[in-house]
Amino acid sequence: LAGQAIATGSPQGRFAAGAKRLSGRSLETVDAHGKHLFYRWQGAETLQVDLGLVGKFRLYGSDPQPPSVNTRLTMEGNEATVYLAGPTVCELISPAEEEAIRARLGPDPLRNGSANGKRKQFAANLTRRRIPIGAALLDQRIIAGIGNVYRAEALFRTGIDPHVPANELSADATVTLWSESARLLKQGEKAGRIITVDLADVDARRRSDLGRDERLYVYGRQGEPCRRCGTPVAITEMANRSMWWCPGCQPTGAGR
DNA sequence: GCTGCATGATGAA
């Protein structure tokens, strides 16, 4: 859509004023910081989008389906049409407001910038928190872009006990956790879906077509035997969300 | 046709 004039609309109506304001304008660039998306329009206005839990984009080429009545925003370009429904955030902001939002987000492993610098920022952010590391990973001010799936999977893969206080994580564990999170996010970006298992842990016959249940180690698998050690996967509420982990691979205090 | 749930964020208490 970028680099061309876009026709916008809001079938659902909740973004009607914004859509009317943007319609016919040129979309200059699209950028992401963690889960926040920034559409920058001609005229120095930014459309900020955050999908939240249920938000969804639908993409079409030359012949789009009609939008559902719940579609918050439609954007039609020359060769593509995008529908947005259910976002937590969809609003027009100024460049200054965009900057303020960025300023309170933690480092995003998928953004350009010195990997070392971002990792150190992550480490510094952890030392100021006493909350469990499993809660810290969901706080977008500490690290931007990790959600409920990646927090469980990254902690499993690094063998860290989710209950260890963020400020008590060892330097080694902090480095490992950052680099593993970054690696998983990049892999997911490339694949277009979340895959955290090593091929070594997958039945050879299924490697080319992993079922949904085979792409992850612990997320959503309470009670099932751990794919690495066989211990039943545990579930704990942490930061208001379900947290899955393996008491065998992530023993009490591991990572401290 | 219902109900409950989901890869979240926010603002009040």
Place this chain on the structure above:
DNA sequence: TCATCCTGCAGCA
């Protein structure tokens, strides 16, 4: 810490 918002879909009757 909790309720609330937002949508679509699977799993039920």
